[in-house]
Amino acid sequence: MTGMWTLFRKELLRFWKVSFQTVAAPVMTALLYLLIFSHVLEGRVQPYPGISYTEFLIPGLVMMSMLQNAFANSSSSLIQSKVMGNIVFLLLTPLSFWEFFSAFLAAAIVRGLVVGVGVYLVTVFYAPPSVQHPLLILLFTLAGCGMMGAMGIIAGIIADKFDQMAAFQNFIIMPLSFLSGVFYSIHSLPPFWQKVSHLNPFFYVIDGFRYGFFGISDVSPWLSLGVVLTSFFALSWATLRLLKSGYKLRG
Amino acid sequence: MPAAINIQQVHKFFGKLHALRGIDLTIEQGEFFALLGPNGAGKSTLINLLAGLLRPTSGNLSVLGHDVAGDYRAARQLLGVVPQELVFDPFFNVREMLRFQAGYFGRGRENDPWIDEILEGLGLADKAGSNMRTLSGGMKRRALIAQALAHKPPVLVLDEPTAGVDVELRQMLWEFIKKLNRDGHTIILTTHYLEEAETLCSRVAMLKQGQVVALDSTRDLLQRYARKSLRLRLEPNQLPASLQPMLRSQDNDVFTLALNETAALEGVLATLRENGIRIDDLQVSDADLEDVFVEILHQ
Numbered sequence: 001m002t003g004m005w006t007l008f009r010k011e012l013l014r015f016w017k018v019s020f021q022t023v024a025a026p027v028m029t030a031l032l033y034l035l036i037f038s039h040v041l042e043g044r045v046q047p048y049p050g051i052s053y054t055e056f057l058i059p060g061l062v063m064m065s066m067l068q069n070a071f072a073n074s075s076s077s078l079i080q081s082k083v084m085g086n087i088v089f090l091l092l093t094p095l096s097f098w099e100f101f102s103a104f105l106a107a108a109i110v111r112g113l114v115v116g117v118g119v120y121l122v123t124v125f126y127a128p129p130s131v132q133h134p135l136l137i138l139l140f141t142l143a144g145c146g147m148m149g150a151m152g153i154i155a156g157i158i159a160d161k162f163d164q165m166a167a168f169q170n171f172i173i174m175p176l177s178f179l180s181g182v183f184y185s186i187h188s189l190p191p192f193w194q195k196v197s198h199l200n201p202f203f204y205v206i207d208g209f210r211y212g213f214f215g216i217s218d219v220s221p222w223l224s225l226g227v228v229l230t231s232f233f234a235l236s237w238a239t240l241r242l243l244k245s246g247y248k249l250r251g
Numbered sequence: 252m253p254a255a256i257n258i259q260q261v262h263k264f265f266g267k268l269h270a271l272r273g274i275d276l277t278i279e280q281g282e283f284f285a286l287l288g289p290n291g292a293g294k295s296t297l298i299n300l301l302a303g304l305l306r307p308t309s310g311n312l313s314v315l316g317h318d319v320a321g322d323y324r325a326a327r328q329l330l331g332v333v334p335q336e337l338v339f340d341p342f343f344n345v346r347e348m349l350r351f352q353a354g355y356f357g358r359g360r361e362n363d364p365w366i367d368e369i370l371e372g373l374g375l376a377d378k379a380g381s382n383m384r385t386l387s388g389g390m391k392r393r394a395l396i397a398q399a400l401a402h403k404p405p406v407l408v409l410d411e412p413t414a415g416v417d418v419e420l421r422q423m424l425w426e427f428i429k430k431l432n433r434d435g436h437t438i439i440l441t442t443h444y445l446e447e448a449e450t451l452c453s454r455v456a457m458l459k460q461g462q463v464v465a466l467d468s469t470r471d472l473l474q475r476y477a478r479k480s481l482r483l484r485l486e487p488n489q490l491p492a493s494l495q496p497m498l499r500s501q502d503n504d505v506f507t508l509a510l511n512e513t514a515a516l517e518g519v520l521a522t523l524r525e526n527g528i529r530i531d532d533l534q535v536s537d538a539d540l541e542d543v544f545v546e547i548l549h550q
Contacts, residue, residue: 095355
């Protein structure tokens, strides 16, 4: 237990020491999205009756930031220590693959939460959204960040260099998060693109999370919860398999 | 009493490359042991197998009786490894890093006095608060050793600990490691500086192309192979055929011959005289590990 706890604490301290970059920067980015998109679209677009565009946008931005940062935490920590070579200090320890996984995952979730709370605090003044189902909000937060934390571990294991990691970010994470309905309701899309959006697991995290605030969503929140939890468990299983096999970590 | 390290019939393939070809090696507790061999002989591979960074293709390795695969938790608790490369975590200072490292092994604040002790012993005390990035190469090397010792392992493996380290620091590191050995730690090292192995290590294994080609106490190795080296500069610059079997190495115009005893010198001189060869320079010295090393590798 001490070993896993130590690794968890180290991972927290790692991002906290550079919190200007790991927390303040994503909060700032989300705030810019809010200012620009709500300036352009407020009054022109109303995704749900009775809910202003800015209100609609806030939960999506909070969740998108959480997802991206949970991913960034585990993936950047792993790729850095692989490139620097200091990953050996972890591999030399008696930590099991379970402990390794749990510590990295928990730290990724915490990073996501800290950024999420930060984004919420700076955006909430523009249009305080209601909170209908706090428990669902929490569930989607944990499962969403967990899913991305696991994906970050996988990316960190597979990538050998920073540019491979950047490709993962830019060609997988960014498209999935921008096309997930953060900035619009997918009901406003042509039927074909609605169908495509349904294949994106990020869509369900955003949609279900938003349901927790407004009690309205594009698809049933239970379907969303099912998809998100399934994704979380599937990715965790894959991560554990990789870690257990020692793939790219132990030759 | 289990051996500090027990290696049985270990083979390791990297693709088609047969890097280790059936290594058998037992290192007893309290030994100061050297693993020698040219680059690519398999020293680091063997160390990485012990540390669990690599997995053997076949064979078994254990640390103090604990199998490094089946009982890896116990085996890793008992083993400290100083990697060859100067790797470090750029986010933390020396003390933080040591505390984390000890923590991974389940050690908490009760371990702090030990951390102070190794910081002191390695001359790192005044750098405890410095970020790893800001340390000089020599300081980073010490920090690596401290990191391997953070969980107080009874068996310490050092992979080329003095590579790229100046003379003064090398002396200081060896004093520290000798003290660890006196305190009961088993020390295993690889080094390119054979005189270091000769003065420090009680036993030596030589690796060549993935096989142990010599394994003995340093003293016996030195005795078994020629005890004396005879260096000759000759005019004309050629060695008579009858002396060729004694030739250990040739460096331009200096022939180094192996002498089993000083008395054999007379025969050499007589042969040279018979062949009309003049001696420009002559030097007799005790054979060192380097001579033995060269001799074994050329066998």
